[in-house]
Amino acid sequence: MTDGSGPLRVLVVNAGSSSLKLRLVGPRDELLASADPPPVGGDAAQLTRIVAELGAIDAVGHRIVHGGVDFVGPVRIDASVVDRLQALTDLAPLHQPAALAALKAVSAALPSTPAVACFDTAFHATIPPGAATYALPAEWRDRWPIRRFGFHGLSHAYAARRAARLLGRSLEEVRLVTCHLGAGASLAAVSGGLSVDTTMGFTPLDGLMMATRSGSVDPGLVLWLLERSHLSPSQLGEALERKSGLLGLAGTSDMREVLAAEEREARDPDRKNQSGAASLAVAVYLHRLGAGIASMAAAMGGLDGLVFTGGVGENAPSIRARAAEGLTFLGIRLDPEANLGGGDRLIGAADAPVPALVIEAREDLEIAHQVRQLLERERD
Secondary structure, rough: EEOOOOOOEEEEEEOOOOOOOEEOOOOOOOOOOOOOOOOOOOOOOHHHHHHHHHHHOOOEEEEOOOOOOOOOOOEOOHHHHHHHHHHHHHOOOOHHHHHHHHHHHHHHHOOOOOOOEEEEHHHHHHHOHHHHOOOOOHHHHOOOOOOOOOOOOOHHHHHHHHHHHHHOHHHHHHEEEEEEOOOOEEEEEEEEEEEEOOOOOOOOOOOOOOOOOOOOOHHHHHHHHHHHOOOOOHHHHHHHHOHHHHHHHHHOOOHHHHHHHHHHHHHHHHHHHHHHHHHHHHHHHHHHHHHHHHHHHHOOOOOEEEOOOOHHHHHHHHHHHHHHHOOOOOOOOOOOOHHOOOOOEEEEOOOOOOOEEEOOOOHHHHHHHHHHHHHHHHHH
């Protein structure tokens, strides 16, 4: 038994809109095997062969992006659960079908193995009404499940648990802002182990500026564009989802390329005067990030730790450093040497009032943790 969880070998199935990742996690959270097969299509036999080659499997955990208002924690998968997940497709039209296809295929390959659905939205089900409610007409809210759902919950939950362990404190006694910064990006305010606020909303388009997503935009601007641009709603949605963010401002969605271009602009004043696109993109990114972190801290009435995770959060020390420069009023100061290191670690200055940390994003470990906890409760 580890961390209150049973010694099970859990196959974690993470189906994206255009990818499929299989990770076999051992009883001590060791990675036993992995595979990144093509997304589930017509050749289910291929996936069956791949799953068989991974080794002995005691349970399966599926990452499901959207649980709606019904699923607020992990749940054993059966036919009724699959039907309810199918009904939520319109809330996550890109990800839900892919997850359900993977679920069906893996269940066929492992028909007698217990399977559990783990949700990206579930961690944020604890957000209080004041933070979760949109000020919209009552008839809309009565008719549709309109609320701030939040996403990246599996990553935020793991980052918070891991950070508390590194700090040597109980998760229930700390207030953490977890920053999941990748192609998609969101923040969470985690107090007492529970999410009390987050930056993504009804959809993952809300909140921070991202690789290709705009983040928060004045809804009046969207209405203005619909009325005057002659764009259809689908064209506007495509622009906000896939042509905005870093890509829209700097011409590339890769933060490494944006930072390299920013350095070139700094060395060449003429280049910056002509464009300055990369410098502007970084400035907007940092402005949104700093404001978001401050608002998450305000939601908890203070801050006991700041956590960076995700591709950018883990691998862009200059973004962490410059974000921290604007957060000294919250007690954040980084140690420059620690900030340049690697692995899960504290990166705050030794005398800083509030510690800062970098945590590797491990949604697979969080899913395995949730699977073990649920199956152990069922055994009890």
